[in-house]
Amino acid sequence: MFRKILIVKKEKPRLERDEELQWISNSLGLFNSDRDKERSCYRVFVELVDKKTPLRSDDIAEHSRLSRGTVVFHLNKLMESGLVINVDNKYKLREKRISTIIKKMRKDISQHLKEIEEIAKDFESKL
Numbered sequence: 001m002f003r004k005i006l007i008v009k010k011e012k013p014r015l016e017r018d019e020e021l022q023w024i025s026n027s028l029g030l031f032n033s034d035r036d037k038e039r040s041c042y043r044v045f046v047e048l049v050d051k052k053t054p055l056r057s058d059d060i061a062e063h064s065r066l067s068r069g070t071v072v073f074h075l076n077k078l079m080e081s082g083l084v085i086n087v088d089n090k091y092k093l094r095e096k097r098i099s100t101i102i103k104k105m106r107k108d109i110s111q112h113l114k115e116i117e118e119i120a121k122d123f124e125s126k127l
Helices: 017-027 040-050 057-064 068-080 098-125
Strands: 084-087 090-093
Touching: 017 040, 017 098, 040 057, 040 068, 040 090, 057 068, 068 084, 068 090
Parallel strands: none
Antiparallel strands: 084 090
């Protein structure tokens, strides 16, 4: 089971790289926690976007200047969201391109909604 939150943003992003990445992240509802005052989850995500090779949590912690515990916590959240995978104790984006990740997330969501629809139909047939 996975949890996805989608927030549709209508304003267009600026052309600057960091602002576009922040807009995409906010639109997907990825880093909108009131508890994450230092935007640490976003910082972990940026490290993975910037580096083209899988990274150890220690490397991410060092580059982002976050504790390893904080990094691992956010990596787990990013894996649950479908953005990040773990390969041989190293972390990387699910796909090299963010647009491809979003395309696959759309497929995942569609499949999940089909499963919910089938359960609803089964439920309704019992009424």
